[in-house]
Amino acid sequence: MITGWRHPARLVVLAFLAATAAGTALLMLPVAAESGQATAFMAALFTAASGISGTGLAVVDTGSHWSVFGEVVLLVLWQVGGFGIMTLASVLALLISHRLGLHMQLTVKTETNTLNLGQVRAVVAGVVTISLVVEAIGAVVLALRFWLGYGEPFGRALYSGVFHSISAFNSVGLALYPDNLMRFATDPWICLPVVVVAVTGGLGFPVLFEFLRRRRKRWSLHTKITVPVYLGLMAFGTLVVLAVEWGRAGTLGPYGVGDKLLIGLFHGVMPGTAGFNTVDVAQLQPATMLVGDVLMFIGGGSAGTTGGIKVTTFALLAFVLYAEVRAEPSVHVMGRRIGAEVQRQAVTVALLGVGVVMAATLVLLATSSFRLDDVLFETSSAFGGVGMSTGITDDLSVTGQLVIIVLMFIGRVGPITLVSALALRERRRRYELPEERPIVG
Numbered sequence: 414m415i416t417g418w419r420h421p422a423r424l425v426v427l428a429f430l431a432a433t434a435a436g437t438a439l440l441m442l443p444v445a446a447e448s449g450q451a452t453a454f455m456a457a458l459f460t461a462a463s464g465i466s467g468t469g470l471a472v473v474d475t476g477s478h479w480s481v482f483g484e485v486v487l488l489v490l491w492q493v494g495g496f497g498i499m500t501l502a503s504v505l506a507l508l509i510s511h512r513l514g515l516h517m518q519l520t521v522k523t524e525t526n527t528l529n530l531g532q533v534r535a536v537v538a539g540v541v542t543i544s545l546v547v548e549a550i551g552a553v554v555l556a557l558r559f560w561l562g563y564g565e566p567f568g569r570a571l572y573s574g575v576f577h578s579i580s581a582f583n584s585v586g587l588a589l590y591p592d593n594l595m596r597f598a599t600d601p602w603i604c605l606p607v608v609v610v611a612v613t614g615g616l617g618f619p620v621l622f623e624f625l626r627r628r629r630k631r632w633s634l635h636t637k638i639t640v641p642v643y644l645g646l647m648a649f650g651t652l653v654v655l656a657v658e659w660g661r662a663g664t665l666g667p668y669g670v671g672d673k674l675l676i677g678l679f680h681g682v683m684p685g686t687a688g689f690n691t692v693d694v695a696q697l698q699p700a701t702m703l704v705g706d707v708l709m710f711i712g713g714g715s716a717g718t719t720g721g722i723k724v725t726t727f728a729l730l731a732f733v734l735y736a737e738v739r740a741e742p743s744v745h746v747m748g749r750r751i752g753a754e755v756q757r758q759a760v761t762v763a764l765l766g767v768g769v770v771m772a773a774t775l776v777l778l779a780t781s782s783f784r785l786d787d788v789l790f791e792t793s794s795a796f797g798g799v800g801m802s803t804g805i806t807d808d809l810s811v812t813g814q815l816v817i818i819v820l821m822f823i824g825r826v827g828p829i830t831l832v833s834a835l836a837l838r839e840r841r842r843r844y845e846l847p848e849e850r851p852i853v854g
Contacts, residue, residue, distance in 0.1 A: 429465060429494075429826050436461030436490045445483035452478075455811060462818045464490030466825035467718050469586035469688050469800020470791075470817060472807040476589040487587070488579055494825070495583035495614065495718045496540060540618050543625075544582065551578035551610035558602040581607045582614040584718040586688030586800035598691035599672040604679050611686035616643060617714025634749050635725060639714045642728045643685070646708055651681025653704045663696030684708035686719065688800035694790075695803040702790050702803075709797030710770065712824075720798025720824030722766045729759040766824075770796050773820045780812050781805075791817065796824035 440457035443449050452460075456472050463470050464487050473479075479487065556574025559565045565573065573589060580587050588594050597603040613621070616639065623636045632640075655677035658664040665673045679691050684705040697705070712721020729744075733756050736744040744751040773792045778785065787803045794801045795817045809817065 426826055429822065432465050432490070432493055433458075433461050433822075436465060436486060439486045440479075440483060442482075445480060445486060447478060447480045447483075449480075455814060459814050459818060460487070461490060462821055463800070464585070465494040466720065466798055466821040467491060467494045467584045468720065468795060468798045468821040468825070469580070469584070470795060470802055470806050470821065471587060471800075472809075472814065474591050475587045476591060484576065484589075488576065491579055491583040491585050492544075495544060495579075539622055539625075543618065543621050544614075547610060547613050548575075548578045548582050551581060551606050554606045555603065558600070558606075562600070562602060577607065578610055581610040581687045581689070582718065584611065584614055584687045584713070584720075584798055584800075586683070586690075588689065593690045595691050595693070598676055598679075599668065601675055604675055604691065607687070607689060608679060608682050611689075612643075612647070612682060614718040615686040615713030616640070617717030619716050620714050634747060635715070637747050638728045639724050643714060643724045646685055646711065646724070647682045649681075650684055650704060650708050651678050654680045654701055657698045657701045658692075661696070661698065664692045664698075684797070684799060684801065685711065685713055686799075688794065690801060694801055695787075697803075699786050702786050705801065706789055706793040709793040709799045709801070710766065712797045718798075720796060720821070722763050726759045726762050729756065730763055733759070766796065769820065769823055773816050776816050777809070777813050780810050781808075783808075792820060795820040798824050 437454070437458045439445060440460055441452050441454065443451050445457075446452050452473075459470075459472050462468075475484070475487070552571070552574040554574070555577055556571045559573050560567055560570035563570075576589055579585075586593075590596060594603065594607070619633075620636045620639050623632055655665070655673065658666075658677070658680075659673065660666050665676055668676065676691055679689075683689055685708045710721055711727045712723055713719035715723045715725050717723075729751065732744050732746050732751065744756060770789075770792050773795070774785075774789050777783070777788045777792065781788070783805050787805050790801070790803055791805055793799075798821065806814075806817070
């Protein structure tokens with residue numbers, strides 16, 4: 414058994430902390446700011462933590478505060494966070510020595526949720542290839558639209574396309590414009606490519622690998638669960654946005670039917686993916702925000718670019734509940750039985766996630782004067798790695814910002830390390846104590 418700092422789960426945490434520290438140092442350099450002055454430590458730390466976790470919450474305006482150097486640092490942080498830091502390290506090891514040591518393979522297996530140790534090398538290559546290909550396709554489509562549709566110089570249009578494509582795939586949701594993507598709310602050539610790239614990143618690399626390698630009838634149980642549940646959650650979010658916001662003057666009200674459908678789809682998908690916005694989030698109804706809280710808390714697919722408890726965890730809890738209501742002794746899903754240890758892991762991740770978000774919400778409510786709706790939306794966004802906000806982020810106290818930093822870190826890294834640690838520490842009891850049943854309910 415691997416213990417101490419060499420434990421794969423702990424190495425993943427240390428790697429993310431080291432990358433955050435490096436990003437903070439780079440962003441504090443005067444050259445990283447448009448003004449040529451050093452950025453304050455808290456602003457740089459918050460931005461680096463948000464970037465490496467793929468969250469996208471910000472305390473400064475991305476387009477106006479950071480110079481091109483600073484924006485490039487952000488892009489690198491987003492890409493490193495999306496790849497997975499240890500996955501990227503393994504790529505460098507392969508390039509240098511053409512082999513991966515056992516310990517590196519164990520660490521990458523932990524970070525990418527790879528089931529088979531023998532698949533690690535192929536998974537590493539697949540993660541990098543899929544990321545770069547999808548981002549490149551998204552960048553080309555967006556760049557052409559910025560260039561041909563909005564008259565931006567070709568170089569600027571290409572840079573904007575790359576920036577927003579990387580931001581979408583890695584579930585960051587930061588844009589180069591002060592209103593995020595609100596100026597493109599009715600442009601399907603901007604909104605739909607962003608949606609496709611964001612959903613691709615949110616599905617998770619295991620699902621994408623199966624899309625490329627297997628026929629549908631041979632999909633694993635993980636993919637069979639993830640795809641319909643993830644798409645179903647996005648459809649549910651879209652229907653709620655359309656139903657609640659259809660006639661609202663501050664959101665969908667002023668638009669025509671076609672534009673409303675586009676905006677509704679965009680905002681139904683974003684809470685579970687990248688977190689861009691094309692309408693003012695602060696104007697959303699409480700019902701819409703509450704559904705957004707739930708979708709952000711759940712997040713996307715396992716080993717994807719989003720945070721949260723993950724779609725499979727949410728689905729497993731639903732299957733457990735269904736089996737319990739039917740008084741079935743075991744949980745069966747699509748012709749397979751779910752083991753008790755997997756059920757315990759799902760319950761543990763979900764309940765700890767609820768506890769972390771509620772604790773952070775309580776601290777922010779106690780240290781600020783913001784409404785519960787706004788604070789819960791902020792904490793859910795941080796934990797889910799989404800980056801949507803009602804605009805309170807830069808008004809939080811230092812304590813509040815530190816809480817959000819911890820929450821972003823836990824949401825991105827916590828579920829991975831927790832499940833891995835539970836799996837690696839699994840052991841059999843040599844004896845059982847007498848059984849007694851407490852009263853439930």
